[in-house]
Amino acid sequence: MLVSYNWLRNYVNLDKVTPEELAEKITRSGIEVEGIEYLAPKSENIVVGYVKSCEKHPDADKLNLCQVDVGEESLQIICGAPNVGAGQKVAVAKPGAKLPNGMKIKKVKLRGVESNGMICSLQELGLDEKYIPADVAEGIFVFPDDAEVGTPVQGLLNLDDAILDLDVLANRPDALSILGVAYEVAAILNQPITLPDENLTVDQSLQAKDYIDVKIDSIENNPYYGAFVIKDVEIKPSPLWMRNYLMASGIRPINNVVDITNFVLLEYGQPLHAFDYDQFGSTEVVIRQAKENETMVTLDDQERQLNGKNLVITNGTDPVALAGVMGGADSEVTDETTNILLEAAYFDSASVRHTVKQTGLRSESSTRFEKGVDPNRVKRAGIRACMLLQKYANGKVASGVVEVDKLDKSEKSVTITIAKVNQRLGMELDEKDVTAVLTRLQFEFSIHGEEIIVQVPTRRQDISIFEDILEEVIRIYGYDHLPYTIPQGWVQAGGLTDIQLLQREIKNYLSSAGLMETLTYSLTNEKDAMRFLTPDINEEPAYSVGLAMPMSEEHSHLRLSLIPEMLRVVQHNVARTQTDLAYFEIGKVFVSREEKVTKQPIENLHVAGALTGLWHNHPWQQEKQPVDFYVAKGIIEGLFAHLELDVTFVQTKMADMHPGRCAEIRLNNKGIGYVGQIHPLTAKGYDVKETYVFEINLESVFSVHQLIPSFTDIPRYPSVTRDIAFILDMDVPAGNVQEVIKEIGAPLVKEVSIFDVYQGEHMEEGKKSVAYRLLYQDPSRTLKDDEVDASYQAIIEKVNKQFGSYVRS
Amino acid sequence: MKEELQAIEEEALAAIEQAEDSQALQEMKVKYLGKKGSLTTVLRGMGKLSKEERPIVGELANNVRASITEALDVKTEKLERDALDKQLEAETIDVTLPGNPVHVGGRHLLTSIMEEIEDLFIGMGYEIKEGPEVETDYYNFEALNLPKNHPARDMQDTFFITNELLLRTQTSPVQARTMEAYQGKRPIKMICPGKVYRRDTDDATHSHQFRQIEGLVVDKNITLSDLKGTLDVFAKKMFGKDRKIRLRPSFFPFTEPSVEMDVSCKVCNGEGCSVCKQTGWIEILGGGMVHPRVLEMSGYDSTVYSGFAFGMGQERIAMLKYGVNDIRHFYTNDVRFLSQYHQA
């Protein structure tokens, strides 16, 4: 809402407060002033001049030689505007004047003739092109005859005005009017308010009811409709001051009738509509819901398809206006209009909101109806407009308003007590403090013992309960007076849940392991949403959740894996020559088990990682280690070792992954994730090089993880190690042999590790040698050699039998 | 004999002093102290001495032996040290060459910010609550005093999935769920961090996905002053102990009264500069007293209980605290951005 400081001061005294101070006070009391704009602050030395004579320049056809009286002197000025003429009153920038665009006016010679100033257009005076009325948009600006020669134009054209841009939130529709802002400012400044003139003298010989009738078929959407009739209006420009205020408020003046309805709309916050009475098509206004597929042409010359949810104003047969939104083209006020039918009505906000949403037509009118207008100002706004039409369009206002009135105009009352105010605020206000605020707000109240009953004026539709009054009290009294306290009484030990702690633990581990945390979008494209699924997701049919109205195809579906968006991060960095990358992320994936989503999807927390480029790089020492499968796997093994959980890795094949370099990660024999190299073709699709990724469903980890590890006594007896190297067929996974060794060796074998793998030269074709180190230990005694030997032999026999292997000698 | 002993000592000490390696010292040890060494040879003549002279010479001989032994030890140690020094000198490397790079990972700046805020409130006795990101219309709006067709719903552009399902636009549904779970039977002190989504076009200050952190305290006799005091503690811990806060009235459907909190600008110390748009203040978060309808809907008797709630964008806090100028940096994950905030 743009509020003209000069317009506002007609209703409340602003003498002691600058626009900046006012803006600060309004902001601090509840409505944010987002900015202050001065119309044309730098205009100096520009006055009204009278063009005494105007002749053609002797040497230039398009230039005029004018003698202009500017009060104390007469200036010879050359003017190029085609509309300049003798007898006009114009804006003259005298020599030494400075225009808002920075231009300085000097005496010059044009084609040999002296010119001592400049006759200005509104544009040159600094007004915004888009608000300048069409009739004065071309050429210089001509003042009305009553403008006094020599007067500075700044005041006459309101160029010294400051425009406050108020960010009015949904709770304060009252501030969508100059009058509403005036009430607010009056309360803030503790000043009285001067209300606009609503004194109307009607023409008793004319009775409105003889000209029009009103019928409402949809009373719940239109509880009040008032029709005023104004005869014999003279269409012309509205008075300069009104045009100034409209332009300052961001509205382009059109003609007196339209300007007056707009002026009252801004002044009262009540939209009005003027129909050309003679083009209305009947003598009856019927307000009803539109019929299915009914059409009408709105003011913007668009044909609108209507339905039963649109409220329309009709002439008994055809729609002539979309109620509260836009008028129709047929009954528009034009230069030929002589008789006016003026509508002042109350339309239900939900109904208007629906039509606005459907048609996309949002206007100054619809915005106010959508947020709710003051029921007690509807008719008054009509009267105010009639009074202005009488004064500035020479109209004859017919006596009486033809109305249907079922509107609830009663004031709400809210009961408060000082004790409760103080209990909620944590302050010690007394009755005087509170009632002083109510008085400043011009809320009436009565005191009954402890209770204060507050009458809430209908302009403040936002106030209906105690807490609303509480807010009024503290915002006007001042938040700065609130003390600083901390909640007393009930105490709990705050803290993180086990799962939250575990997440932090995993983040710490992965960060220390050299991975950098990313944060990517949960929304991805439809195809990527379903790629790189962890094995648990694939146990049942899984579907992605799509948005009803996405902003773009790139972010249309909720992810089921963190990897696709992480690959985009890899791609982004690689494209910027950051080639060695190691990333991790913890975030949710969203799994729907129903193809057509009807309920909330399962939200699982996942951890994922992506690694590419070099893992170690010590260039001058010629030590470079590229990322490979075992780097990625090592990170995961380290993670689970850190969490004291046993996981196994099983060779697997999965879409988008290298067929020979991918393992399923299993916890308690359940697939919870995967690790491997991205398929080269997939990598190409994402525009990344050789990249290794992993992803694990953390929910499975949370369900088994013990936050506090159980204590194991430090061994007191020595351990024994034995090494065995098996010659295995190439396709026998070394891990499988390791598992068997553990199984057979239990309980004496505590650890089995692989310390050497060899294949190639000196090795039989299709064979490999894998060396295992076994650690024997008993916590209660020293082991004897022969029992270790026996176990060792049993292991060799079993492995050889199961895997067809033999021991390397 | 005395003279002889003294001569041996003198000669030995001089020779040891001259010795250049441990080999030479070994030879000297044999030469002077060995079984056939000069000291032994001289002492063999002790028998010729009188009873009175014997102990005197004996003592002298012992002194000479001790003196030579000590000289040998000192010299040995010195030679060993010299050899070590020489060896170490030979081991000199170029210390200006770069060290082996350590792979440094790190948490995302927003994680650091979030944990910092979490820890701050945990210290004040808050628990941390989380909830689903795909929410129902009821918890995201209706339970927060935003019935269908409420004009304030236009304030937030929502990603709907169905008429009833949506991506949460705020973390407040976690508050509604918590209140409902506690059934109006116990006080609440909680914060809820998490991702939220809005139908915004991504630019320097907007992101269709961002993170919020909200707080809620419900108990008997919670006051607006309690909110002010709590936010003051938060602002001072987060932005520095010299920061001041101020509250301004605002509007949120789920609080009444509603406030916005500004923190005095760190750059200009409240004098006014381009960062704070000449106001001296920077808007940080919104909050207020929990609307009685919200309390009632979740089973809390609003005549007995009152509460405050507040909420903020984590990105905004991070941007203000670390001077990040574009919200997209958080989601682009450029390593050159991420690695700037390792110790954050």
Ligand SMILES: [Zn+2]
């Ligand atoms: Zn500043």
